[in-house]
Amino acid sequence: MRRNNGKSSFGALLLTGLVVAGAIFVYTSAMFERDVPVIEVKTNGYWNLKNPLEISIEDLSGVKSYSVSLKSPSDNISLSNEQFIVPKESVKLSIKPPRSAYAMKEKSVTIRVESLDASHWNFLKGNAVAKEYKLIIDKRRPKLNIVSNSYKISKGGSALVIFKAEDENLDLMYIESNKKKFKVQPFYKEGYYISLLAWPVTQNSFKATIIAKDAAGNIAKSYIPLYLKQKNYRVSNIKLSDKFLKGKIADLAEEFVETQGIESSLEQFKIINEDVRAKNEILIHEITSKISDEMVSDFKMNKMYPLKNAQVVASFGDHRKYSYAGEYISESYHLGLDLASNAMAKIKPQNGGEVVYADYNGIYGNMPVIHHGLGLYTLYGHCSSLKVNAGEEFNAKNVVANTGKSGYAMGDHLHFGVLVQGIEVRPQEWMDKDWVKLNITNVIKSAKKIIDRN
Ligand SMILES: [Zn+2]
Numbered sequence: 001m002r003r004n005n006g007k008s009s010f011g012a013l014l015l016t017g018l019v020v021a022g023a024i025f026v027y028t029s030a031m032f033e034r035d036v037p038v039i040e041v042k043t044n045g046y047w048n049l050k051n052p053l054e055i056s057i058e059d060l061s062g063v064k065s066y067s068v069s070l071k072s073p074s075d076n077i078s079l080s081n082e083q084f085i086v087p088k089e090s091v092k093l094s095i096k097p098p099r100s101a102y103a104m105k106e107k108s109v110t111i112r113v114e115s116l117d118a119s120h121w122n123f124l125k126g127n128a129v130a131k132e133y134k135l136i137i138d139k140r141r142p143k144l145n146i147v148s149n150s151y152k153i154s155k156g157g158s159a160l161v162i163f164k165a166e167d168e169n170l171d172l173m174y175i176e177s178n179k180k181k182f183k184v185q186p187f188y189k190e191g192y193y194i195s196l197l198a199w200p201v202t203q204n205s206f207k208a209t210i211i212a213k214d215a216a217g218n219i220a221k222s223y224i225p226l227y228l229k230q231k232n233y234r235v236s237n238i239k240l241s242d243k244f245l246k247g248k249i250a251d252l253a254e255e256f257v258e259t260q261g262i263e264s265s266l267e268q269f270k271i272i273n274e275d276v277r278a279k280n281e282i283l284i285h286e287i288t289s290k291i292s293d294e295m296v297s298d299f300k301m302n303k304m305y306p307l308k309n310a311q312v313v314a315s316f317g318d319h320r321k322y323s324y325a326g327e328y329i330s331e332s333y334h335l336g337l338d339l340a341s342n343a344m345a346k347i348k349p350q351n352g353g354e355v356v357y358a359d360y361n362g363i364y365g366n367m368p369v370i371h372h373g374l375g376l377y378t379l380y381g382h383c384s385s386l387k388v389n390a391g392e393e394f395n396a397k398n399v400v401a402n403t404g405k406s407g408y409a410m411g412d413h414l415h416f417g418v419l420v421q422g423i424e425v426r427p428q429e430w431m432d433k434d435w436v437k438l439n440i441t442n443v444i445k446s447a448k449k450i451i452d453r454n
Contacts, residue, residue, distance in 0.1 A: 284419070302350045
């Protein structure tokens, strides 16, 4: 009996062991997992009944079946359902709106997604889930209307546009031009927007389109009718002299990290004209790309006239090609206007704003930058001394700096740059009283008249 007893207790132990092992297997095996399928519907709560609904369903033991239906007060439509003989680890669905969608009058619908997994849990029935999403229906595109704009834009130049945008669920708005997205700023009264535009001097064509998108994904586009004026910019072939290479370039090469350990002065020049310039311009484009999203009610600009009785010593848009002993070395675009008068002359911008930068910037030397509003910036390069600090408000009557030859400059002069949302534009336009009146002041005036009538 003792032996039998021992045998049966061994059997009981074995049985208990098997049950425990079985239980552990059931608890840890994917076959018996207890998690319901994970459903995700890509939505922000709006639907235009045009774009497909992107739905994903995932499950550890596999998705055995799913169904998607649309419920509204008047209808219950099955959109999609499927049963899998071989369960799927993940199911990606792109559900098209029902055929009757175009006639649907409901302001909102409910999307119900149900799914069952292939787990043996729950007495082999698996884990089931049902999720509902309430979506606001918005089938209408935003309404866009141009109120007023500059009549023309010239290559390398600026223009202004003011427009109206209406939509209950307006989400995103910008002006697309070539590869650039211009930001827009609220203007004067609710629903109106303003933006300066720029045609980069390095691009041969220009086209600008206002894009408005609502939360449901409806998109409206409005082409801005600007008369395009081509303008030829000079290509200058510049021969590098030994005097220049051994003088200014050697001095600059000592200063920059990029030229440390480089012996050849031609190599030094190439690095300064390309790598250092690119780095300095990235900084300039970064600080001049910002624009406020607060409503502006006006934008008044005096003609820009930074240097009294100055001579133009280099023009905007020059495409400079450098060679040495008949061999091409490097090239660059001159994206400002070089003005010279007396050494260390006072620079007076004539327009107020906010100083956004006042520091050394490589080849640009000591360089203050002022934001005048609407993403319009002025930049003053090669200064000897700076009279402002970053973050300060700048008064139109003040001196911003004195001219000099800091950075990549041969003689004492001012490199005067004007930028619209990070794009260099032709300063001469903003220095011309008639141009400013015709293209900026009058456009704003006529827009306000139209808005006030509405
Ligand atoms: Zn210059």
